[in-house]
Structure formats: structure tokens, C-alpha cells
Amino acid sequence: MVYTVAPGNIPTIPIYRCLGGTDRFESRSATCEGGTQQRLLGYSVAYGTLAGYGLGGFDHMSTADGPAVAFVAEGAQGLLALTASEGTTSLMSCQDGADTFVSTDAACEGRKVLGSLGRIWTTAPASANRPIYQCVNGGDRFVSLDAACGGLPVDRELGYVLDDVPAVTAVFA
Structure with missing residues (x-):
């Protein structure tokens, strides 16, 4: 709309x-x-869908802007805020060699900063939400909705994304 x-x-x-x-x-x-x-x-x-994409088992990435060439959609992970709001922090897109990953660190943990994808909540918001996790598979870091990362090492909980846009009736001045 x-x-x-x-x-x-x-x-x-x-x-x-x-x-x-x-x-x-x-x-x-x-x-x-x-x-x-x-x-x-x-x-x-001001919400965008964070979605996961894979490159033939080699690399995974999450973005709200569409994947790089050859990446295949793996599914929606939740909604990001596209404007700053209370209780949110930037979710950065980062690169470390061939690995594209996300971070809540504005400096991408010392790696290459690609830009902000949007904002995630640092604590569970009142709207329906779900936590997202940073998982590790060798040199590949990726986002998962699974707290156990499918049996792979869990790096950390990143924060929360929304399940749906809050149901609010627009008011015009």
C-alpha cells in the first residue's frame, strides 16, 4: 500500500x-x-521483509533488498523496521571474504560494511515477533529462526523481528 x-x-x-x-x-x-x-x-x-538466501551450500545471506546473483530463496525470516524507533538497533549487512553475514555492530566486527538492512528490536516488542539467531557453519555465518541452528553452533541471538505489520488504522492530519 x-x-x-x-x-x-x-x-x-x-x-x-x-x-x-x-x-x-x-x-x-x-x-x-x-x-x-x-x-x-x-x-x-516502513517495514521490510528479511529473507534468507543460499548459494549452493557455499554461502547464506539475509537481506531485505534481494539477493546477489545465483543465490536461491530459502524463505522469509520476519519484518525489519525501516525507520529508527524506540528499542531498535541497526542490522548491518557485512562481508568477510566470500561470507556475507549480518551484525548488530555498526562496524561489522571489523569486516567490510555493506550497509544497513533495517532495524531489529533488542527486546521482544509488544507486536507478534520472533527472535533471530546468528549461526556458524565453518566460515559461513547465517541467520536462523531456529534457536538450535539446526544442530550447528549458535553464535548469538541477534534480536527480534516482527511476524506481521502492526494493525493500525492510518490517521491523517
């Missing part, structure tokens, strides 16, 4: 129509990832 005017009681993000060469695309960034912003399309609820 896209609102033409941002509601006052729901976190939203602007969505822009952009031009890159001859291609039109939508973006959450006013800079259009280096393209040309054509206009504001409206406002979307």
Missing part, C-alpha cells in the same frame, strides 16, 4: 520514481542509487 500523504501515526518511508539510463525504477532513496529522481510516488509503511 502506498499513501499519497504520510499518515501521522504510522512509520512510513518515501518511495521515489527514478531513472537510470532508459530504465525507470522505484527507490527508497532520494538519491536513486545514483540515478535521477523523477518524482515522489508516495509513502509506504
Whole structure:
């Protein structure tokens, strides 16, 4: 759902129509990832789906923006907040050699910072939620909903994601 005017009681993000060469695309960034912003399309609820992807048993990654080439979808892991709100922290996308992983450390534990995916809750929020875990399989770190990481070593609980967008009726000023 896209609102033409941002509601006052729901976190939203602007969505822009952009031009890159001859291609039109939508973006959450006013800079259009280096393209040309054509206009504001409206406002979307500020939640994104964190999803897991795998690369033939070699690497796993979780992102809210779609996977790298050749990665195959493994499933939705929950909703991230796309705006700062009380009780949340950034979930960073990081890289260590061939391993793409997530971290709540803004500096990616000294590895390459790819950017913020969104925000997770540091404690269980009132809305329906689930914890996510950082698991390790050799040099591959990945996100799991399974507290036991499928029998692999558990690095740590990262925080909480939502099961669904909170049911709130939009109010306009």
C-alpha cells in the first residue's frame, strides 16, 4: 500500500520514481542509487521483509533488498523496521571474504560494511515477533529462526523481528 500523504501515526518511508539510463525504477532513496529522481510516488509503511538466501551450500545471506546473483530463496525470516524507533538497533549487512553475514555492530566486527538492512528490536516488542539467531557453519555465518541452528553452533541471538505489520488504522492530519 502506498499513501499519497504520510499518515501521522504510522512509520512510513518515501518511495521515489527514478531513472537510470532508459530504465525507470522505484527507490527508497532520494538519491536513486545514483540515478535521477523523477518524482515522489508516495509513502509506504516502513517495514521490510528479511529473507534468507543460499548459494549452493557455499554461502547464506539475509537481506531485505534481494539477493546477489545465483543465490536461491530459502524463505522469509520476519519484518525489519525501516525507520529508527524506540528499542531498535541497526542490522548491518557485512562481508568477510566470500561470507556475507549480518551484525548488530555498526562496524561489522571489523569486516567490510555493506550497509544497513533495517532495524531489529533488542527486546521482544509488544507486536507478534520472533527472535533471530546468528549461526556458524565453518566460515559461513547465517541467520536462523531456529534457536538450535539446526544442530550447528549458535553464535548469538541477534534480536527480534516482527511476524506481521502492526494493525493500525492510518490517521491523517
